[in-house]
Structure formats: C-alpha cells, structure tokens
C-alpha cells in the first residue's frame with residue numbers, strides 16, 4: 299500500500315491524535331511502513347529526537363505506534379504558547395522566533411514550505427503517511443492561512459477524514475457543519491467521518507449515521523467506543539482533566555498521594571505519566587495550598603514561563619506551603635521549570651525579561667536564562683540506577699560553589715548532592731538536599747529502576763507503608779496503550795474503506811453541500 303490520509307477533527311481533543319496513533323499501529327502490524335505527520339502542533343508537551351530536534355510529544359507517541367524513531371519531519375512546526383499572547387515557533391526542531399498570533403501569519407509562507415518539504419520527505423521514505431490536522435479544519439476566519447488542515451490537504455491532495463467527539467454532544471451538527479462551511483474545493487477532499495468516544499449501543503446511533511450519509515453523501519467509517527485511561531503522552535492541557543481512572547490497588551497497606559502543581563504554563567506534564575502507572579499511586583493536579591496538605595509528594599513540574607508561574611505560585615501562597623513541607627522533611631520534586639523555581643535566584647533576560655528574581659531558596663542553585671535553547675538526550679545514574687532523559691530549556695542551572703547546604707536552613711540544613719552523575723560519579727544534572735530534589739531532566743521517572751527507588755524513598759519520608767511493584771514497566775504500559783489504540787481502530791473502523799482512501803485518494807464526485815463559504 300502506498301499513500302496518505304489526513305485526519306481532521308471537529309474540535310480540539312476530538313480524538314485526532316489517538317486515531318492517527320491507532321491507524322499507525324494497525325498499519326504497522328500489517329507490515330506497512332507507516333509514519334505519522336502533524337504539520338503544526340500547538341503544545342507544551344514536547345520531546346527531543348535522537349538528533350536533538352524538539353517535536354510534539356503526540357507525534358513521538360505516534361512514531362512509537364508506527365514502530366519507528368521520531369524525527370523533526372514528523373512535526374515540522376511546533377508552537378509553544380508562553381505569556382503575553384506570544385508563542386515560540388519551533389521549526390524543524392529548533393526555535394526560530396517568538397511571535398504573537400497576528401505576526402505569526404507573516405511567517406506562514408516559510409513555515410508552509412518546510413511543511414510541504416517534510417511531508418514529501420516522509421512520503422519518499424515511507425509507504426503511508428498518516429497526517430493529523432489541528433483544531434478544526436473549518437476555522438473559516440483562518441482558512442486562507444491554514445497550513446495544517448485543508449490548506450495542507452489541498453496542497454498535497456490528501457483525502458480527509460473528520461473525527462467528532464460524541465461525548466460532548468452535538469456530534470451530528472459538528473460533522474455536518476464542519477463539511478458544509480468549507481468551499482467546494484475543500485469539500486471535494488473530505489471523504490468520510492468517524493464518531494469517537496461513544497458510550498452505549500451503536501444501534502441507537504444508526505439512524506443518525508444513516509441521515510448524515512444521506513445529507514452529506516459521505517459515510518461514517520467507524521464509531522469508536524469511549525476508552526478510559528488515554529492520558530499517556532497527550533499533547534495538550536485539555537487532557538489534564540482527563541480521567542486517569544482508579545489506579546491499581548497498592549501492594550503495601552498505603553496508597554501514595556502525589557500532588558502536581560498545576561502551573562498556568564505547565565509543560566511536559568507527561569513527566570507525571572510514569573507515576574500514574576505505579577499501582578497505588580494517586581496523582582492529582584492542584585492549585586491551592588489546602589490541596590497540598592495530605593500529599594505525600596509534591597511535584598513542581600515544567601513550565602514555559604518560569605518567572606511568571608513562580609509569581610502565580612507566590613500569589614496563591616503555594617510558596618509557603620511548599621517551604622513548610624520541605625522544612626518538615628517531606629518530599630518535593632522540581633522538574634525543569636519547577637527545579638528552577640526551587641533555587642535561590644533566577645536571572646532571566648530572555649523568557650520573562652524580568653531580570654533577577656528570587657527563587658524559593660530550597661536548593662542551593664542559581665538559574666541563568668540563555669538565548670540558546672538546550673535540547674538534549676542525556677543519560678546517567680542516580681544511586682546506581684540508570685536514567686535516560688531529555689532536556690528542553692533556556693534556563694541553565696548552576697549549583698552554588700562552596701555551599702553544601704540548602705538556603706534558609708541554617709546549620710541544620712541538609713547537605714546537597716548532585717542528583718544525576720555519570721558512571722564515575724561526576725555530576726551531570728540536578729541537586730538534592732534532604733527531601734527536596736530538582737532536575738532539568740524530563741522523563742527521568744520513566745526509568746523503572748529510578749522511579750521505584752525514588753518512590754520507595756518518598757514513602758519513607760512521608761511515613762507511608764507504600765510498596766512499589768517490582769515489575770511495573772513504563773514502556774510496557776505505553777506499548778499496551780498503543781496496542782489498545784491499534785485494536786480500537788482495527789475493530790471499529792471500516793479498514794478496507796480507509797485503506798482505499800489512503801491508496802487512491804479522494805474519490806471523484808464528492809457532492810458539494812451548501813452553503814459552503
């Protein structure tokens with residue numbers, strides 16, 4: 299089989315990325331050389347490819363579904379929204395500009411050229427490329443500048459499937475309107491629909507599906523049942539509210555409660571996924587000091603806007619709540635932007651341009667923001683456990699020389715040590731002082747041995763009889779989820795019809811549905 303397809307959605311979070319992942323897994327299982335593609339992603343969950351390019355986390359997950367290594371061409375444009383209505387534009391894995399929504403459009407011709415080159419490059423190297431749109435293809439105010447949905451479909455002549463989320467209601471109107479508000483030329487490429495997140499008996503839905511076919515001349519090619527627990531590797535923060543389900547029961551007597559501070563510009567919160575896979579670990583995202591009270595572990599996660607989010611944390615009194623915990627010897631873990639906040643001082647002339655700002659003073663480190671972005675895939679050891687991770691930051695952290703103790707703690711403050719070292723014990727990254735740990739490394743908790751060792755330590759600090767499972771594998775959990783997505787697609791889509799679209803493109807003569815635009 300040879301060809302391509304674009305999956306568009308009626309709304310954000312309708313299920314495009316799970317459908318693309320499911321299609322990639324289903325095709326890969328059939329022996330097809332398949333790659334995912336998303337021309338432009340707006341997301342603060344990203345990762346770093348082997349050659350040091352930053353791409354959306356969802357495309358990396360879809361590459362894993364396809365059984366291939368992620369690369370920059372799979373997500374040539376990544377927009378990372380920060381403060382003040384502006385976004386960092388990452389082009390082919392590297393930041394190239396900081397723009398507002400309005401002047402972003404001036405960059406479009408350059409971005410679109412890179413998008414089309416990347417897609418052509420993938421199509422030359424893979425048999426099938428499954429493309430994902432962004433948001434809705436029918437944002438008619440932006441249609442003339444679209445490089446991700448119908449703009450891409452038209453330029454590359456891609457057949458388009460539209461997926462709608464029935465769980466929110468209004469799915470028939472969404473499907474119909476998404477088609478009928480497009481031009482005749484765009485409609486010619488729109489070949490069918492998929493209904494996602496259905497709970498119930500499909501027979502009840504059938505009259506509506508039949509009517510949509512009559513009204514649009516296009517089939518509903520599948521009804522995907524609602525799947526729980528799809529929170530791994532997501533791309534946007536809508537998923538923070540996703541149902542993580544009930545964790546597996548704890549192996550010891552106690553559960554372990556993890557509170558993750560829900561920073562306004564939270565980034566790479568997929569770091570937390572690895573905690574959620576441990577039996578008996580209950581993860582909550584929190585925004586008030588009261589919610590920290592019963593937490594065994596508090597995580598201050600990554601953020602796109604360290605200084606702004608630190609101010610937010612202080613406004614809410616979370617700074618004092620975290621400091622009290624640290625003083626009481628309870629565990630606090632800062633990751634990337636969260637680690638930067640835990641230090642003594644932040645000098646930022648690039649991200650917030652706020653100059654020098656005091657940190658929370660819980661770790662003896664200083665942060666200096668650099669114009670250059672660090673994108674890396676480091677690895678090392680923590681207490682003998684191997685750790686492979688990735689780094690995405692402008693803020694560079696230096697541990698204070700000659701001060702072995704955490705600030706503010708006086709003579710009783712615990713000695714600080716590096717968190718990750720190389721095999722010879724030389725420091726690589728991070729700092730730990732008693733129960734307060736920080737690192738710039740993302741994904742460290744995905745390393746099973748390190749996660750187990752850390753959670754065992756956390757349970758001790760928190761006084762919980764919590765026992766880690768000896769055999770939880772994060773990678774196995776991820777693969778199981780990708781298999782579930784592959785099954786979802788294999789079992790509930792009209793796969794022969796989808797494959798025909800991939801091979802032959804949009805059939806001629808798709809009816810035009812008025813009014814169009």
Ligand SMILES: NC(=O)CC[C@H](N)C(=O)O
Pocket residue numbers: 565566599600601602603604633634635636649690691692693694
């Ligand atoms: N991934 C992060 O948390 C980044 C932290 C911070 N915004 C930086 O660029 O350094």
